[in-house]
Amino acid sequence: MSSLFARGSVGAPVQNWALVATVLCLLLPLPSVVWRVLMLSGVDVGFADAGVYTSSGEGVGYVLALDGVEVLVGLACLGLGMRWGERVPRAVPGVGGRVIPRWLPTAIGSLGVVAMLLIWGALLYSLGRVWLGLGEGWVPDHGMSGIERAFLLACYVPFFAWPLAIIAALAGYWRRRRPVLRAS
Template sequence: MGFRIKNLFSFASPPGSTGRAPQRWAKAACWTAFLSPLPSACWRIAMLAGADTGFAEAALYRSNASGVVYVLCLEALQVGAAALSLGLCYGWGEKVPRWVPRVGGKAIHRRLATTVGGAGALCLYVIVGAYTVRIVGVSTGAWDGWNPMTGMNPGQRAALIAAYTPAIAWPIALTAGLVGYWRRRAPE
């Protein structure tokens, strides 16, 4: 027992085992959490590269360095965060990789991973939920507001919807992956 709050952020002897195989459902959830935001990232990169996505504000992002940097940083953040989801079902999510100075090879406390992952999932629920509600509300005419589909033809709208719809699964899949990680890493 003897667990103290200061141990939450230390790498020293966390409770729970490492090395147990992830549950099949948890691994599927982690991979879903990784893959679900990638289509929207590809859509934005295509828009930035000059593809005719129909996005009315594409020129704004392409025409200046700050717009390009914004989109590229957004993609790096999104893809990096999605990749971290895989740590919930692979060994590098249980132990710090050996190449990391000073802490390499030490076990990661399960509370640290689930606290950080839970905060990320909460942010995703807010961001993805708010964006989804806003776009659906504006698209259906329930209220007025900005809509990224303004001026798009049906094919471009379909491409946008196909790119962004999988992202709705991201917070749900991440939550399932976190539950699997927590259970797998629980003390025996």
């Protein structure tokens, strides 16, 4: 139990696979961000409900906030493979230079992944029922051409792989930051 709350080592080399995972954490959500920015910009991406988001400040704000959160989470995940993810930057008043306990980013990231998986599971269940003809409801590709649907999929399939990259980055961070046991 004490190793759970140990601060963890600082400065250990980042595993290659964990570094790749942290970079993917930043890159995987970006195509969906681009798709939504194109939609907000008036580009016809085939989304029949685009007007719901482009016709009001609240709709535009919602989409931009969603995009901002995705990019910020991606950047935070990048810290799992960088030195600034081990120690609070010195410029931060009061806490600058302190070692970040390894459990903190791991716990926050794990809760985020669980939340993402629950939301996406419910969404995929709902959409899957409609696409399989087992129920009625809203689907984002209603009225899209084959090319528009392919573009939507190309932009959103990487987004659904995002939790896997976050899990790998968190595992690498936890493993790399484990406390070093010293012989007495």
